[in-house]
Amino acid sequence: MKKKHIVVGIALASLGLVLPACGSRELDNYPWNAPREKHQGQNKEIDDTGGAGAEDPVALAKEMKGGMNHVITCQEHNYQYQRANHIDVYAGYWTVTQNKFLFGGALPTTYTFPNDYLMGAMSTPSALYPAIRNAYFHGERLGVPHFKAIAMILFDFTAQELTDIFGPLAFDDMRAVKRFPPRTYISQQAVYKRIFDELDEASKILRETQPSSDELAKIEGPRGGISRGDWRNWVKFANSIRLRMAMNIVKVDPTQARQQAEKAMSDDIGVFTDKDAYDFTQDRNFCDWVGDNPIWKISVGWDDLRLGGSMENIMKRLDNPLIGVWFTKHGNILNANNQSTGYTFEDEGYIGVRQGIPMINKSDKLHGYGPYSAASSNMQNMPLPWIKRTEMLFIMAEAALRGWNTPGGATAQEWYERGIKLSFTENGLTEDDAAKYMERTEPKDIDYVDPYAGKAHDLKGRVMVGVAWNEADTDEIKLEKIITQKYMAVFPCSAPTWTTFRRTGYPRLFPVYINNWRGVDGELQLRRIPYVENPNNAEELKTLPALLGGPNEGSTRLWWDVPTETITDIPGDDLAKSKRREPKNF
Numbered sequence: 001m002k003k004k005h006i007v008v009g010i011a012l013a014s015l016g017l018v019l020p021a022c023g024s025r026e027l028d029n030y031p032w033n034a035p036r037e038k039h040q041g042q043n044k045e046i047d048d049t050g051g052a053g054a055e056d057p058v059a060l061a062k063e064m065k066g067g068m069n070h071v072i073t074c075q076e077h078n079y080q081y082q083r084a085n086h087i088d089v090y091a092g093y094w095t096v097t098q099n100k101f102l103f104g105g106a107l108p109t110t111y112t113f114p115n116d117y118l119m120g121a122m123s124t125p126s127a128l129y130p131a132i133r134n135a136y137f138h139g140e141r142l143g144v145p146h147f148k149a150i151a152m153i154l155f156d157f158t159a160q161e162l163t164d165i166f167g168p169l170a171f172d173d174m175r176a177v178k179r180f181p182p183r184t185y186i187s188q189q190a191v192y193k194r195i196f197d198e199l200d201e202a203s204k205i206l207r208e209t210q211p212s213s214d215e216l217a218k219i220e221g222p223r224g225g226i227s228r229g230d231w232r233n234w235v236k237f238a239n240s241i242r243l244r245m246a247m248n249i250v251k252v253d254p255t256q257a258r259q260q261a262e263k264a265m266s267d268d269i270g271v272f273t274d275k276d277a278y279d280f281t282q283d284r285n286f287c288d289w290v291g292d293n294p295i296w297k298i299s300v301g302w303d304d305l306r307l308g309g310s311m312e313n314i315m316k317r318l319d320n321p322l323i324g325v326w327f328t329k330h331g332n333i334l335n336a337n338n339q340s341t342g343y344t345f346e347d348e349g350y351i352g353v354r355q356g357i358p359m360i361n362k363s364d365k366l367h368g369y370g371p372y373s374a375a376s377s378n379m380q381n382m383p384l385p386w387i388k389r390t391e392m393l394f395i396m397a398e399a400a401l402r403g404w405n406t407p408g409g410a411t412a413q414e415w416y417e418r419g420i421k422l423s424f425t426e427n428g429l430t431e432d433d434a435a436k437y438m439e440r441t442e443p444k445d446i447d448y449v450d451p452y453a454g455k456a457h458d459l460k461g462r463v464m465v466g467v468a469w470n471e472a473d474t475d476e477i478k479l480e481k482i483i484t485q486k487y488m489a490v491f492p493c494s495a496p497t498w499t500t501f502r503r504t505g506y507p508r509l510f511p512v513y514i515n516n517w518r519g520v521d522g523e524l525q526l527r528r529i530p531y532v533e534n535p536n537n538a539e540e541l542k543t544l545p546a547l548l549g550g551p552n553e554g555s556t557r558l559w560w561d562v563p564t565e566t567i568t569d570i571p572g573d574d575l576a577k578s579k580r581r582e583p584k585n586f
Contacts, residue, residue, distance in 0.1 A: 067131020081120030312352030505583025
């Protein structure tokens with residue numbers, strides 16, 4: 001994280017919106033409380049005038065266009081707050097390779113609490129919600145109800161990801177950009193119900209109004225933007241959100257899960273699949289005010305991210321060629337005494353970094369974990385997907401496995417294999433490559449090795465399933481195959497991946513080596529990010545235990561996170577060094 005890089009604010013003069021730079025405490029307080037320099041209403045708790053966009057549909061569209069860059073931010077510093085310094089790590093995709101930055105406190109890697117980055121996912125409300133507020137509250141009155149519908153979908157998509165990170169949300173107060181405490185939180189169950197209902201309303205409005213491509217360009221830009229000029233893709237996005245959420249609640253409410261999933265899949269517009277040409281994503285053109293993919297910039301430009309150890313070992317054990325598409329081979333690795341470990345760039349191998357391990361003060365390309373595998377040049381121009389087609393294909397594979405009705409009556413195997421094929425072809429590999437990959441019946445016997453640490457972090461590989469579909473497998477093994485392949489295919493989308501890991505126990509991520517989270521089991525890992533208390537929110541956070549069903553801690557499970565697994569010892573293996581979680585999903 002470089003001091004010389006300045007955080008880029010949203011170009012919304014009418015909002016007066018300023019995003020916090022690294023180390024700002026605003027994210028820990030009220031991240032959706034974006035200051036407005038003008039147009040302050042009489043109600044001092046809620047800005048009820050909303051500025052120019054509350055009276056002018058042209059200004060409203062400009063506000064929305066500026067805010068949409070921040071659904072998943074393109075800006076590198078903000079991406080560290082929003083994703084890289086927490087859930088990208090918890091998903092096992094990446095590991096932060098610094099001991100600390102100039103701001104924010106220690107974060108090895110990132111199982112240190114409290115930490116200023118942990119509320120960083122709330123940068124979405126800070127940047128997005130003020131920009132779409134007027135569309136929601138005033139869009140119909142101004143004759144642009146389709147913008148209200150899109151604002152609802154944007155809010156619901158981000159609220160779904162936020163509730164799956166934190167749990168209870170100040171749902172209405174975040175949307176209204178309420179200015180002063182106390183905020184009123186609602187339970188995650190209530191959040192899910194509100195989102196399901198709002199997705200219905202938003203889809204209905206879009207079907208009635210059917211906005212033109214020119215109208216959509218006002219908020220997306222003229223070069224395709226997000227929906228590529230087709231309102232149906234916004235409905236398809238809403239259906240895809242619904243399908244994701246439905247599968248999330250399959251353990252806690254299986255009846256509603258099936259109803260909501262089949263509703264999304266049977267809709268005449270449907271969800272994103274391999275029949276669509278693109279993911280629902282902001283491409284480089286949409287983000288060209290920044291340029292490179294922020295993950296690539298953080299990894300290669302700043303040396304702050306390296307391939308996660310779990311991701312590395314899973315891909316190597318299954319011999320997935322995508323590892324060479326997304327990541328670089330390691331360089332010359334020195335130990336802590338700057339002596340050769342015998343691992344050099346001539347090995348042409350890939351090595352990742354485990355979660356929760358100590359870090360030196362500065363890892364650069366030559367020292368510490370700097371020589372480990374980084375983002376490849378292929379990631380430099382990679383889009384930032386909001387939702388991927390592969391995610392939908394693998395969810396439908398799980399749905400079919402559970403006996404639910406899926407489009408065309410396709411089987412779990414058919415959806416599974418379509419998901420693998422798409423994950424290959426969308427990254428420049430061929431269907432023949434995918435077919436060969438799907439022949440693997442057993443994983444390779446490859447363990448995790450950390451040369452820099454001198455065996456201290458070495459661990460036996462955990463993935464025990466192959467790739468080839470076998471109808472004779474138990475449903476549990478079939479699910480493990482589905483989720484393990486989904487894990488790789490959904491990369492780099494860490495939010496749904498972390499949720500799926502907590503829900504199912506798959507893929508089998510490595511346990512945390514050093515765990516500084518109070519009450520968090522290193523094998524089960526973090527169940528949620530707790531809200532950080534400060535003088536502004538201390539009173540309102542007293543409502544959380546009742547809404548959570550437990551304390552505001554990282555070990556408290558969310559509503560859909562039903563404990564069905566067992567924890568067992570791993571006998572007779574000096575590489576194991578831990579207990580093992582045995583999932584049970586059927």
